[in-house]
């Protein structure tokens with residue numbers, strides 16, 4: 001893996017032209033039947049899934065420094081898309097664009113569009129709070145609040161003004177069930193969330209994100225601080241969660257991208273180099289840069 005210092009976007013490297021036409025063929029349009037035979041691992045349903053997220057002509061600047069260059073990408077509903085690429089290539093930046101988290105960073109300028117369904121989330125007048133309800137986020141380092149397990153999961157609903165105990169109880173239980181944590185914590189609801197293990201805390205954060213019933217779940221390296229067992233629990237969970245949610249996951253772990261995602265997008269120096277079906281990307285990528293990266297020959 002490359003260090004951040006080596007891969008800053010200012011590096012004077014030759015940058016391949018971004019592949020702007022890669023994503024619609026894989027995501028928006030059903031693949032021709034003949035191609036399915038080449039892709040034995042693909043669940044055919046992902047090829048015909050409607051588009052959930054669309055990124056169009058997205059450029060992002062931190063002050064005068066451009067971090068994303070004309071990104072065009074589609075994410076299909078009820079699928080998992082993995083963002084991969086060397087440190088500093090813009091994965092987290094793009095992920096944060098999907099729920100307008102970059103709005104919170106001073107000096108950020110964005111042009112282009114991000115649509116959830118048909119609505120452009122950067123349109124003036126968009127209610128950012130309700131947007132973030134539609135797009136839950138889970139971070140690299142689990143960040144439970146110093147509150148009880150119960151209150152962590154109920155947090156988003158309480159903020160929305162839900163007071164009915166029965167509704168809260170039901171939402172807490174079903175979210176913990178969905179996050180694969182219920183059995184481990186059902187008798188510990190009043191204990192501090194900070195008493196949980198790292199892997200449990202990360203699943204708690206997933207439960208907290210699920211409790212407000214989002215459509216999209218954004219995960220930025222959710223397993224990077226976890227051991228292999230906790231990691232495989234999260235990967236199993238992702239497999240279950242995509243039945244209900246659309247998931248975008250940033251990962252540095254190539255095996256994880258290959259195991260957990262339906263589609264993969266490879267970024268380099270702020271540009272989307274290539275995106276498409278994961279097994280195609282990992283077995284027969286179109287771009288040499290992608291191949292070099294996924295085979296560890298990069299740099």
Ligand SMILES: Nc1ncnc2c1ncn2[C@@H]1O[C@H](COP(=O)(O)OP(=O)(O)OP(=O)(O)O)[C@@H](O)[C@H]1O
Pocket residue numbers: 004008009062067085086087088089090091092093094105
């Ligand atoms: N708040 C910020 N202010 C200024 N520049 C930033 C900010 N956040 C990120 N950048 C720059 O934008 C570029 C992309 O960063 P980003 O964090 O999106 O990369 P990444 O692909 O997520 O990297 P990593 O794999 O290390 O997490 C980098 O050059 C980084 O230094």
Ligand SMILES: [Mg+2]
Pocket residue numbers: 091092093220250
């Ligand atoms: Mg990052």
